[in-house]
Amino acid sequence: PSALVWFRDDLRLDDQPALQAALAQGYAPVPVYVHAPEEEGEWAPGAASDAWRRRSLTALDAGLRARGSKLVCVRGPTFESLEALAQRTQAEAVFWTRRYEPLVEKRDADIKRRLRRSGLHAESHNGALLIEPWEVETKAGDPYKVFTPYFKSAIARMRTPRVFDAPARLPPVAFDGEAIDGVLPAPTPAWDRPFWSHWMPGEAGARTALQTFVSRVEAYPEARDLPAVDGTSSLSPHLHFGEVSVQRVYATIAQCGAPKEARIAYLRQLFWREFAHHLLHHFPRTTNDNLDPRFDDFDWAPVDATQFDAWKTGNTGIPIVDAGMRQLWRTGWMHNRVRMLVASFLTKHMRNHWLHGARWFRETLVDYDLANNTLGWQWVAGTGADAAPYFRIFNPQLQARRFDPEGAYVKRWIPELGTSSYPSTPVVDLAQGRADALAAYARRR
């Protein structure tokens, strides 16, 4: 008998529990992708994410074809498409990897019920996280809201994960879907072209990024905060799209030859990703609402279109902020330290609601991930779990001096720096912006 293996954000054949389960139960897998962004509401993947997905699906299809199979790509609505595909391929079951975005969790639960009602076997697996969001809880049985205790309790449960290699061969698929390019057309004009000198979407690219990083783990604790240096793993889009399993990443780093402190420093960041999914699962409203309700009546400034545009395009007149926003625009990615600085500038100096920034990141990041993005924005804005207190306001100039002392990062992304074409005065005076933010914070109390 055959079974649909419904691919989503798990675009790999290596260590792929849904595919493994279908094979282990004796099914001939029919790999399918269903395009239905309208089912994911306002937080559906944005343009940069779609540009990545198109390439990642193409890579997955090539990997499947090299093994004798192929990817059947169709358009939603999802349930109806899966049901029709199951009928046409005489599939008796559907397997997939779980996702945790609030609307997707709801939709998937509904799909599971309806598939079962139609007489199909439906089975979902954890192929995206080290630990399911509901597997860790406080002594009182509540979800964690603070990272450090979450991390302690989560890492205490960890064993080095068992990982499975990709199957060498897969049975042929007799059914054709649509062309990937038809369902997810290439952007025109090709604004994404500069991205691809930095990235290689797909499993092979993910594997290369991981292997390259293994040789740099030792330097990670110091280098991870320096935006001019390739000090981090750049695995975030690969992890978001599931092109490498987080289990594979964890096992590789945990067993590499780097000193223990360096290995732990890296694994700790993987647990920030876990924590973000824990929070999103338990507090689904936080995609739009402050986790900390004391901020619900905070006096955010109305968005000034000119200022906001300057922020988006990297023309605020604060070089470290502008360099970050330009790196984002050119590569679809921004260094974590700089993400914190641009987010702080927007939510504190400009006093704009964090949702405006979160929406721009949704559109522009290749690693856009609703859980990580929500956590990141609420953390910087001071409205989230374990957040930086609102009154602690980053001074972007001091931060630049500390983390980009030679100015290598700002010069790389702002070639006109120091000339008359770069804004000579910032859109917000730093001292004034800071004072206004603190005054608004005081009013709130």
Ligand code: FAD
């Ligand atoms: P590394 O330092 O190599 O870390 C390894 C992995 O750990 C990352 O790939 C990522 O999966 C995870 N990770 C690291 N830091 C964090 C963190 N703070 N929170 C959650 N996971 C983390 N990350 C996203 O993947 N998608 C987003 O949409 C996103 N939006 C963000 C928005 C803001 C305002 C901020 C401050 C951070 C955001 N982050 C987001 C987190 C972080 O900036 C990126 O994960 C990181 O920069 C990716 O680079 P890397 O893979 O080289 O990281």
